[in-house]
Amino acid sequence: MAKHWNTAKAAACVATLAASWAVCTPAAAQSCEVKIGVLGPMSGGGSSQGLAEKAAVEFEAAYTNANGGLQVGNRKCKVVPTSYDSQATAAGGAAAANYFASQGVHAAVGPVPSVELAGFKPIAKRYGIVNFAHSYAKDVINTQYPLAFAVSLTPQVWGAYVVKAARDEFKFNKVIVVAPNDQGGTDAGKALVQEYEKAGAKATLEFYQRGTTNFAPIVARLMSMSPESVEFGPMPPGEAGILVKQMLGAGYTGAFGDLGSGAEVVLNTVGDISAQKAFYWLELAPLDDPGIQRLNADYERVTKSKVPDNTLFYPSALAAEHLLRAISRAGTDQDGEKIAAALRETTPESRYLGKGGWRGKAQYGVNQQLAFPIGMGVIANGKRQKDRRIAIASEPATP
Template sequence: MTLNFLNKARTAAAPVLLMGLCLTGLPAFAQDCEIKLGTVGPMTGGGASWGLSEKAGVEFEAAYVNANGGVQVGNRKCKVKVVAVDGLSTVAGGAAASNYFASEKVFAINGPVLSTEITGFKPVSKRNNQVNFATGFAKDVIGPDFPLAFHKIQSPPAWGPLVAKTAKERFKLKSAVVLGPNDQGGTDAGTQLAKIYNDTGVKTGTEWYQRGTTNFGPIATRIMNMNVDAVDVTTMPPGEAGILIKQLLEAGYPGVFARLGAGGDVVIKNSGGIEKVKNFYWFDHVPTENPAIKKLTADFERLMKAPVPDNALVFNAQLAAETMLKAISLAGTDQDGEKIAVELRKLTPDSRYLGKAGWRGKGQYGINQEFSFPVGFNYIQDGKVGAQVKLDIPAE
């Protein structure tokens, strides 16, 4: 994967509550015909790059659709409006977001991102009849008890064994440690990842810390004493992961860093770039070097007049928003989550960029409401960037 992202400027931090994207210079729409898409994730704090990238992906899809005449709803063409809320990386933030969306009559939502936010959001959104595309790795991110919840990425059991095997062989790994916050956002996925590494033959333990930590000195010392071959920061917010890696490098850690989830490019940038982080493997939830994603990037930068965010979740947010708008068109309304969910289940996921995918999730969650778009494995070895490996994810 090319590292041109290392030269991009950071996007400015968003306010805690972001509402309504007003788009100018767009074609005429039916009078008073507007549909709303919500987006929720951490837009401040250490995980801000996750939430802001999701917001950017939804806003791009809204701008693209509006520039091309809007969404067909019945016999009218409707303008898309985006309502964005900071989920604050907390359970309470997720619950509050759902209630805020309900007050704004938003029933189709992209997010939440973090498992903590999802835990608070799910029961409230069920009462509010809201359909959503979540991002996190919570073990119960979707399931039969929450039929309006969909998943736009796959959790570690779907791709982890193949990625761990590839990393083990390339970097000759024998041992590792998985780090994460000591809440559901860290422990659910971190425990899954540790098991995957162990099953692959890489002896792996876990290390938990308090979310929001800014000094990882004591943890860095413990890791140095462990003498492990790899440090996996998958479930750490990108900002916090960057701090930890910097402190490990300052302490002289000689091993490999890993991030089997979104934000690898951001973590590398925050850690000093490839000249500092010489051995690193990471995972993107789309094959970012695919020509189709390059086309998406060009369309984004042309339409939004801004660089695409460093965090690759922007692409998954676009995929989910595109699919959600198709379902809204078929349902004939954006005001009924159940009707939208019915149409989603009938659809074959089909991106104008990546083409057709399918649904999966039955084996892991008991419900086929998870995208099966392909993913990408990236690595830096001895300071040199390797070619991205595209991995296909089977539908069920």
């Protein structure tokens, strides 16, 4: 029941999975359905983020269905994913919440940027929709929204390690953080500036209009400022790829940082790893971990397609897995309060990464942020290094 299909291929893939499920799943699992939503930008410059989320939720649904369905009370139920393209706007986030309410969806993965979250949260609260957001918003979770959970970890959590490691590797002192001039860009950009400054670098913010497709004027301005590193973590990956390509074309020889949602989309846009002399980025999962390799293999086996390039896929899969487990524990997919209570009562655990934890009390006042390991990627002198694993501590207070 997806709202905005982006390609015929995506529709065909889901149809194939549905047909396969109908043939292979026991009749008992066909007697009830469990609904899970996913929202994010599935078109435009940030589409790789939303489509990665969508792929993760659809995979968790297909995996569960292929294994007999989700246990809810004394029944095995078919998991039905419902997606919505919230288009990186507040109006899109609000529309997604209203759409989910109309479809009886009370648990969802998303939104992604803060601007979507601003529109989604109040309506989701009204209709009792539990969600796992990826946003870096300073209020992504708080005590005012007890059904709101967070999955992606913010710079305040990993910044001390990642930024220091990048400075040690590439010896930069002057950083420009490029961000869209909206809430999503402002919140993420300010957080990254703080982390760079804590690590001893001088950092400034440079804003641009989200949706830009030609960065030539911005590139000229950046080049005149002589940065030693350009950080584009707050940018949608498609737009970041254009910026990097144009910066290299203008003769930029400094470092690039992508402390946002992974570098694969950007590197694919640029097309030549050897051209990257100094590139560091946040990986939203430890990609070289054996568990992540098993996840990749399961995804390809179940969906007959390759894992999305955007690493937002991995935390989205963790969130969807945990949401389904909470629905099973709550005994319903129609009561957000019960699902949220089941989440709080359960220690996060992944079939791929083992036991995780909850955190967020110190930063947000509530422990409703998933804590699983992440990673850091580095390209130095055109050669990609082995990814570094970063352990994330949970906080002792219960969520």
